[in-house]
């Protein structure tokens with residue numbers, strides 16, 4: 001008995017000593033494990049479809065395309081073929097590729113298209129957020145078609161990637177509590193557009209949790225895409241239907257705009273944080289640049305010993321974020337239309353210079369946080385999914401129709417919800433957009449241009465040069481914060497991918513000058529300390545984006561994680 005008591009006392013002592021020096025970890029379920037492959041997406045059906053494609057010999061790119069098409073059906077608020085996005089690929093042979101299939105402004109769009117005769121932003125129909133004029137030319141199918149032909153395995157037919165999505169659209173799927181309620185929640189604007197009202201609101205009879213939701217128009221569109229390839233969307237019957245509906249409703253997208261859309265290969269952006277290589281998305285996303293800028297600014301500080309989400313760490317992070325977002329507003333845009341000094345902005349010496357005035361006990365007011373001096377010598381809503389295949393190819397893809405349900409317009413007869421990505425341009429340079437972001441002339445509206453994005457698909461490499469984890473998020477500019485803090489959580493605080501994604505986070509985007517925070521995400525005493533440094537806070541708490549990601553263990557096991565802030569499922573085998 002005495003021996004047992006002594007053993008128990010020794011256990012308690014050891015445990016209490018361990019708890020002193022072990023890093024504090026966020027409580028979270030274990031990531032989902034798969035020995036060979038993994039898909040993490042925001043709907044179980046889409047993840048299962050991706051896994052099936054890989055079981056049949058498809059690679060991560062093939063699987064990602066099938067997942068993306070399926071999400072257009074089962075996750076209509078953000079999954080899409082009427083929007084655009086970015087696909088970041090790292091193949092097992094070490095080569096990385098970034099496919100830019102961001103929407104493009106129609107040719108007829110110009111700088112002041114969303115400003116009325118009084119110089120005010122147009123609200124509602126005709127503006128950059130709601131209705132026919134809010135849409136950029138969608139890029140999703142061009143991007144998927146390009147990725148399939150250039151980076152796919154060649155072992156799976158295009159038709160087989162489209163078929164699962166088409167079948168679910170035709171036969172229907174059971175609506176979750178969340179999706180049924182979300183549709184009703186968005187009825188205000190959806191009801192104004194006849195096809196959106198018919199398809200998503202059941203003509204005012206509203207769908208309920210458990211109803212089987214069928215989308216025959218979308219199934220027919222996917223059927224044509226299955227038969228004719230991605231070009232169907234740009235030159236086929238689908239293109240004609242979209243252009244006709246635009247013409248009848250004072251929209252701007254023409255058949256010629258659709259025909260001229262091209263997906264582009266971009267050189268992935270590379271940087272590092274504490275010796276770990278980061279591969280991320282270059283412009284027209286701002287996400288990769290802002291991510292690397294903030295990580296560069298943090299690198300000089302011992303973030304680990306500050307403690308996760310301590311006032312000291314949150315203050316440092318906020319100040320770095322404020323400065324990077326000030327640069328975003330001034331210096332970033334579509335690189336084909338405006339000069340973007342990516343190497344300078346992501347230079348570590350530039351980060352040191354930016355942080356020169358950092359005060360560990362005092363916040364800089366955003367009005368005093370100007371964009372940096374680049375003359376030094378060279379020295380709302382979206383969805384993300386991540387796929388890792390048996391060979392180790394990693395695909396991390398974020399695509400979007402911008403706000404939930406995009407422009408709320410379903411192009412007549414197609415079942416395709418169109419984006420409101422025109423709001424990601426500076427609709428009125430110097431004034432806030434849907435996400436409160438203030439942006440400059442480099443991101444003004446121009447025909448053929450792609451709006452600046454915050455989507456940040458990212459891959460972090462181990463020091464031995466193998467992929468460690470890949471992730472991305474939905475949530476407008478908050479995407480960047482979610483990705484940044486998840487990267488910091490893994491590297492500085494030793495969290496696993498699920499813990500890193502679930503941990504409470506904050507967001508600061510320069511303007512408005514306030515820290516956005518999450519319910520139960522910040523203790524009152526931390527908040528008081530930050531307030532004493534001069535920080536102000538958003539009026540109400542709210543989720544800071546939601547992420548999905550996959551980590552590859554040292555033993556090769558794939559570990560999938562879906563943010564507890566949203567639904568979805570990681571599925572592996």
Ligand code: GLY
Nearest residue numbers: 402453454455476
């Ligand atoms: N539409 C959100 C983004 O691209 O950042």
